[in-house]
Amino acid sequence: xxxxxxxxxxxxxxxxxxxxxxxxxxxxxxxxxxxxxxxxxxxxxxxxxxxxxxxxxxxxxxxxxxxxxxxxxxxxxxxxxxxxxxxxxxxxxxxxxxxxxxxxxxxxxxxxxxxxxxxxxxxxxxxxxxxxxxxxxxxxxxxxxxxxxxxxxxxxxxxxxx
Numbered sequence: 001x002x003x004x005x006x007x008x009x010x011x012x013x014x015x016x017x018x019x020x021x022x023x024x025x026x027x028x029x030x031x032x033x034x035x036x037x038x039x040x041x042x043x044x045x046x047x048x049x050x051x052x053x054x055x056x057x058x059x060x061x062x063x064x065x066x067x068x069x070x071x072x073x074x075x076x077x078x079x080x081x082x083x084x085x086x087x088x089x090x091x092x093x094x095x096x097x098x099x100x101x102x103x104x105x106x107x108x109x110x111x112x113x114x115x116x117x118x119x120x121x122x123x124x125x126x127x128x129x130x131x132x133x134x135x136x137x138x139x140x141x142x143x144x145x146x147x148x149x150x151x152x153x154x155x156x157x158x159x160x161x162x
Contacts, residue, residue, distance in 0.1 A: 012097075014096075014097065014098050014099065015096055015099050025037055029057075029059070030062070030086060030087045030089045031057075031085050031086050031087065032085035032086075032087065034046065034085065035084075035085030035086075036054075036057075036085075037057065038056060038057060038103075039053075039054040039055060039056050039057060040054050040055045040056075040057060040084040040085070041054040042083075042085075043085060057084075062081075062086050065077050065080075065081070066088055066089065069081075069088055070088075
């Protein structure tokens with residue numbers, strides 16, 4: 001890697017942070033959406049007594065067991081995964097060196113902070129448009145947005161999608 005001193009250095013980048021909301025977090029970890037990414041607390045006990053302690057998630061172990069399951073189709077592995085809320089699939093970041101995936105969760109400003117005011121503002125705008133009988137015009141303009149790389153034109157109006 002080229003460094004500020006002008007020399008080339010051998011570097012070993014380590015993933016230390018990432019941004020995702022809970023759903024993205026559970027998808028990348030290959031766990032059920034009602035699961036904790038840090039420990040194996042049963043879904044029925046989430047947000048219960050904070051004094052209870054549970055086994056921490058061992059994503060390397062899950063990766064090994066997933067490989068074993070794919071070779072043997074052993075039902076006891078599938079049953080155990082189901083009990084702890086793990087999907088039998090590959091965890092996207094479990095094999096990274098010196099990375100504990102559960103420790104990487106960071107707040108996602110878009111989903112956790114910005115999205116709520118946006119939804120509130122859209123309700124206000126839609127109320128205003130309906131009051132002045134301009135909702136259909138807004139929807140028609142929204143549907144006519146030209147294509148943009150990576151952007152798909154919505155088939156329904158914003159208010160119908162959310």
